[in-house]
Amino acid sequence: MDAQRRVIEDGAIVLEGSKILAVGLRSELERQFKGARKVLRANSILLPGLINTHAHIPMSLLRGIADDKRLQDWLENYIFPAEGRNVTREFCYWGTLLGCLEMMLSGTTTYTDMYYFEEEIARATVQAGMRGVLGQTVIGFPVADAKTPVEALARTEAFFKQYSAEPLITPAVAPHALYTNSKETLQACRKLANQYKRPLVIHVSETKRENDDMIAKYGKSPVQTLDDWGIFDGPTIAAHVIWVDDQDIATLARKRVGIAHCPSSNMKLASGIAPVLKQLAAGLHVGVGTDGPAGSNNDFHLIEEMDLAAKLAKVHAMNPEVLPAKTALEMATVHGAAVLGMSEQIGSLEAGKLADCVFLRSSSPNLIPSFDPYSSIVYAAKAADVTDVYIHGEQVVAAGKSLKLDTQLILKKVQDYQRQVVLSLSKK
């Protein structure tokens, strides 16, 4: 997944500290780097770490709490009550550890988040050894970590300062959406992001209703309204982006907005099918995202999102040639990096980039035979084929097990939270 999209047979990678020093043929690199400590992985595919461009990681603790519901029913009768009664600093911390465990074991090395108590999420993410672009939520009604948007903005600024020097964390501001925030709040978010040179994360045109309501309210689509208000004047990660027309896509392309495509969530919530082919054709960077697991997915497995992104585009276009496997893998790697504004650092295996990489066991029954590595990775590989994961030069997964997290302790904590959530929902 380098600039030339080389597939190297019997290849090798040389790491030094947090970075990639060289990528090439094993025989050549062994000559060139004679003293290096060697790790051999026969029958493996080495690929860049996968990049999840949209998640709400602590919602792992609400996994599958309410499925097969209409969005309003789901939000008002399940998610908001469950969140209101359960989301605390500790909930976010433990939910993040569970989410990081699941993501790392399935080959994701960087994820984008949007939730509450984002500094706790950052703390857990660093502890897990994962890379995160973590967006502190700003929303127009009282939530677990802030009573007002002003309070949320103050939290965000404190978070920016607290995590200014942590190499694994890119703090971000995450105004929830146009329909849940005022013009003033959205502009204050943009201003704060630009002041600290941080990205802004936002849901855009996820549902037809949102699109219709905003047109009724502002006379323009969400994209045009946000653009008029200057919200795209700086690095922006927009999630879903389903109900957009050609003009919206042109605007997003002109403003270089990164797109997080969430096929599982968009299908499961029946939000719609995003015009991903048009977005890619317009030159937009489109990554893939899992969204949260509390009814919209319900897991953090990015390999499945690649597979689904390809299949959904094909049946939608009624053309099996569109969005081939290579493009799907690009979306989860190089495109994902560009969506996050991190093209120089991550997304491919190239000298000088950060050492985020994943080994897949290519001898698994579901991966043999193999006639094309892109096809194998996108259409046949499973999370369980991930054996080793390196992030920032550090090995965090070995033989399919986390090296940094206490899995048993997480399991126990999750059981406690499960009981607590069930109890909280039984109260009217």
Add this chain to the structure above:
Amino acid sequence: MDAQRRVIEDGAIVLEGSKILAVGLRSELERQFKGARKVLRANSILLPGLINTHAHIPMSLLRGIADDKRLQDWLENYIFPAEGRNVTREFCYWGTLLGCLEMMLSGTTTYTDMYYFEEEIARATVQAGMRGVLGQTVIGFPVADAKTPVEALARTEAFFKQYSAEPLITPAVAPHALYTNSKETLQACRKLANQYKRPLVIHVSETKRENDDMIAKYGKSPVQTLDDWGIFDGPTIAAHVIWVDDQDIATLARKRVGIAHCPSSNMKLASGIAPVLKQLAAGLHVGVGTDGPAGSNNDFHLIEEMDLAAKLAKVHAMNPEVLPAKTALEMATVHGAAVLGMSEQIGSLEAGKLADCVFLRSSSPNLIPSFDPYSSIVYAAKAADVTDVYIHGEQVVAAGKSLKLDTQLILKKVQDYQRQVVLSLSKK
């Protein structure tokens, strides 16, 4: 997944020989069956073995040989040449062992097949300890195991006789499709099936082109044409069934035709979205199928097909309430059994049925917490969560490993076939 859809906490199942003797609370069954040998599985979900209603199992050896192609290009330039130059008795035998390995490890206990040298497929299936409804292909042009349909029909009859007494195998006749067979051949297939009381397996209305061509040729849809010819006058398993109207669905329901819905394949090949909700509403039994892995999927993981069947129906209907998790699991179990005409034997955990069952590790990071077992199984479980599999009362998978198959030998054979296939395609 019994008649009452009971979910039993701290449950147990009692097996005797190939059958289920009792299902209920562990405490009660322990009292009732004091002398029984006990196998304890804490933190597990026990469910009926999954039923794959459509596959071409030896195509495992052509996994991902050509992706992202239009159907005609795919068939004419890749599949037919690759099959013509490679498909032998041995190819079918080894391809079946690989496919059975992958299916068993991912929780499938019964599968439906349609391919060549079906007696070799049966031999390998019995060796793997799997249950199969295996359809010998009959097609209107020369193929690997028969030069003519007459020859294929003779093969089928011999296969019926050879496998008349093997409890794991239900031999079937599989006329490929309406568009690849004459009226005479199709009627001869039906007659043979009825004579031996065996099912008929056929592709029906997979592509719009097939539907349009058949209407142009016969003046009626494929379903109506097949019905006019009496092809549905006996147990029938119809795969895909995408391009059907209300009248077709009514006809299929009247004739109790079993439907194999293949969401991955239908999306990947851009065949279309099957009207599954209408089919279910008409009282049809709709199972899920993986199809073959040589470009249409590319794996045999039925948990993913359940998940996808639900998600695809939701986005297609633009309604998240349709095809809930419970229905998806029914499709892969009780509906699947009904599709195969085996409702009395398999598809649920009930006293008197055959002992086909699967344990999932419910403590996997992607399966915790759990607020609803249907949601966990359909939307969050992965093949790798399958720990133990029993088929016909025999344990065939333990701790995620096959007990009956020599995985290393299969791996070696697959490598040999991979080289052979690549070489065969390099010749013009």
